[in-house]
Amino acid sequence: MFANSKSINTTRTQEYFKFVFRLKETRLFLFLLVMVAIMAVLRPDTFFTSQNLFNILRQVSLITIVAVSQTYVIISGGIDLSVGFSLGLCGIIISYLLDAGFNPVLSILAGITASVLIGFVNSLVITLVKLPPFIVTIGMAYIARGLAFVITEGFTIRVTNQFVSGIANEYVGPIPVMTIIMLVIVVIFSYILSSTPFGMKTKAVGGNIVAARLSGINTTRHRILVHTLGGLLCGIAGLLMIGRLNAGNPNAGMNYDVDSIAATVVGGTSMTGGEGSILGTLLGAVLLGVIRNALVLLKVSMYWQTVVAGSIILLVCSVDNLTNKDRK
Amino acid sequence: MKKSLVFRILVTALAFALAFTFVACGGSGESADQPEPEPQEEQPAPKPEPAETEDEPAPAEKREYAIVYPVIHQFFDPVTEGAEAYAEELGNIDLIIQAPEAGSVQQQIEIMENLISMKVDGIAIGSTDPEALAPYIDQAVDAGIQVVTFDTDTPNCKRAGYMGTMNYEAGVEMAHVIAKHLGGKGGVIILQDVPTQGNLVERLQGIQDTMAAEYPDIKILDVQSGYADPAKSVEVLEAMIEANPDFDCFTGIGGAGGPAGIAVWKQRGWTSEDKKIITFDNTDENIDGLRAGIITALVSQRQHMWGKIIIDSLNTLLDGGTIPEQNDTGVIEVTIENIDTYQN
Missing domain, CATH: 3.40.50.2300 (Response regulator)
Known part of the structure; x- marks a missing residue:
């Protein structure tokens, strides 16, 4: 009888590990460990310093916040190519108003409101005019970038506000404030996605919009909410961006569209919508950050860095897909 | 069981592939797994030319x-x-x-x-x-x-x-070169790269100030940006030419200007006899353009x-x-x- 009980426990443990291993996030975490192990062997002195590890965390904070926004949009069945210049325009508006002597709180609110509006207008055109999200958001990206240049006339605006600079560059103990903000956002949005009716509706809308509508979900209102919420996250990222650059730069946010999609997809979110997780997106962003950091520490030629980074992303996604028991 | 084995093999393969990639691509002529630098105190290093200090011992470490x-x-x-x-x-x-x-x-x-x-x-x-x-x-x-x-x-x-x-001075020199080739009279269109890039802003300012102060008969007809994107630079230049058909000289402020000018001149069958290109930098494309008779003159840095x-x-x-x-x-x-x- 005792032997029988032990056998049952062993089976349960095996089942548990099988379940954990089947999680996309677990596999991604293992990939990350492989990367870290390689760096530990190749660059033990420079990679495993607290300075470098916190560098990586700070460097991935902004893209993670933007990628959280992208994850929600992609899970809901869309895509947002305006995230980079939405955060760029937010930063420009804040820095312009601060430079003109406006109240800092109002300046920050104005900038973030601009990003929220961008998300809102995107969703209105997508849901009411019924244009594909790809076209709408790419058009909006042009508008946002153009407006940033109209406001600045191409020049950088210096940001001297202590609060704005502090939230991007100060530390709480050894941890950058920006990283703490990113982790808070990840926890909140992960909870919303996995444990609230809003999250479940998001997955339902992205998985099968017709079925979602028939089951009583107001899909139009929900997609508007998702894009608007995404705009809010881009606004927060824009505020952090000008703190990190100590300046409003009209080119800031360049490549964030592609990078946020890469982090989201590497993190396991399906490009066809309906499934994905914020934890996966965080791991995807950290993996991309570790790769970028590693390429510099390993002195990989600058001409090869993008090739190597792209190859690693493809390799990780391919290996994961081949070993995923749930793949169709 | 079988799939688990496949997974382990793939993860191991991934680890080796990544390690190999990093090692193989160790850049700048160095291998990524290069051993720690050996002490070279005994090896006499050639003496570098001092910038200001004299009789400094050659750095050996x-x-x-x-x-x-x-x-x-x-x-x-x-x-x-x-x-x-x-x-x-x-x-x-x-x-x-x-x-x-x-x-x-x-x-x-x-x-x-x-x-x-x-x-x-x-x-x-x-x-x-x-x-x-x-x-x-x-x-x-x-x-x-x-x-x-x-x-x-x-x-x-x-x-x-x-x-x-000194980019402002380089802009001043560019203005003099343009004026010399135009005989002190004509219209100029200018293509910027990234308008926030400090050195380009200074060059442009140097050109504009010098033209205004010393060459009143030379007009800067238009200044646009191609954002250092080769394709966009060509498009913007074509649009500028359409908007200012009577221009005499095109000037590129950044690296994308010269190649964009060459592409447009070739497409239109122009040479330096038709319209002049006077641009910055001695890149291979610009040198080829100069040899081909498309570019009139380059203002080259000594990089x-x-x-x-x-x-x-x-x-x-x-x-x-x-x-x-x-x-x-x-x-x-x-x-x-x-x-x-x-x-x-």
Whole structure:
């Protein structure tokens, strides 16, 4: 009888590990460990310093916040190519108003409101005019970038506000404030996605919009909410961006569209919508950050860095897909 | 069981593949798993030319310097070639060459942070945005790293000195060259690259001020930006030509201007006899355009000298010496007459 009980426990443990291993996030975490192990062997002195590890965390904070926004949009069945210049325009508006002597709180609110509006207008055109999200958001990206240049006339605006600079560059103990903000956002949005009716509706809308509508979900209102919420996250990222650059730069946010999609997809979110997780997106962003950091520490030629980074992303996604028991 | 085995094999393969990729791609002529530098005290290193201090002993210890460009562009190839050749000649310098892919400010900041954590001995940087990079240059200096700037200066920081072209003066020189070839009269259209890039802003200002002050019969008809994107630069230039058909001269302020001009001139069957291209920089494409009779003149920087000057300056600083705060390497007009001799 005792032997029988032990056998049952062993089976349960095996089942548990099988379940954990089947999680996309677990596999991604293992990939990350492989990367870290390689760096530990190749660059033990420079990679495993607290300075470098916190560098990586700070460097991935902004893209993670933007990628959280992208994850929600992609899970809901869309895509947002305006995230980079939405955060760029937010930063420009804040820095312009601060430079003109406006109240800092109002300046920050104005900038973030601009990003929220961008998300809102995107969703209105997508849901009411019924244009594909790809076209709408790419058009909006042009508008946002153009407006940033109209406001600045191409020049950088210096940001001297202590609060704005502090939230991007100060530390709480050894941890950058920006990283703490990113982790808070990840926890909140992960909870919303996995444990609230809003999250479940998001997955339902992205998985099968017709079925979602028939089951009583107001899909139009929900997609508007998702894009608007995404705009809010881009606004927060824009505020952090000008703190990190100590300046409003009209080119800031360049490549964030592609990078946020890469982090989201590497993190396991399906490009066809309906499934994905914020934890996966965080791991995807950290993996991309570790790769970028590693390429510099390993002195990989600058001409090869993008090739190597792209190859690693493809390799990780391919290996994961081949070993995923749930793949169709 | 079978799938589990497959997974383990694939993960192991991934680990080896990644390790191999990193090792195989160890850049700048160095292998990534290169052993720690061997002590070279016994090996006499050739003496570098001092920048200001004299009779300094040649630096014998291994030193690691990083050169960070504002963007990956062939304009900087002569800098890399010059620096690598000089580092090899000295024997004790390891070089790390880095640049953000598309002139991204954020990426250049990340490169700076990574170099600081690597504790390199010296950094030479051409900032994509001087305002944004200044605090990170200060961080490097505070961490004990010697920092110099080149190509684009970052004046409001703790960098030891700047070397390269004084861009406002280069703009002034460009205005004189344009005026000479136009005979003091005509219309000019100008294409910028990235309008926030400090060195380009200064060049443009130099041209505009000089034209206004010294050549009232030369009008700047239009100034537009191609954002350093080759295809976009061609499109913007074509639109400028349509909007200003009576222009006499096209001038590119940044690296994308010359190639865009050559592409448009070829497409329209123009040569320098029809409309003039007078542009910055001696890139391979511009030199070819000059030889083909499409470009009238180039105002070339002397970037082939920068690599050696950077290493000399960092060596001098590490040896306790000082360097000039501004080291103007100047510009030179290149035409078909001096195309083969101007670097002498």
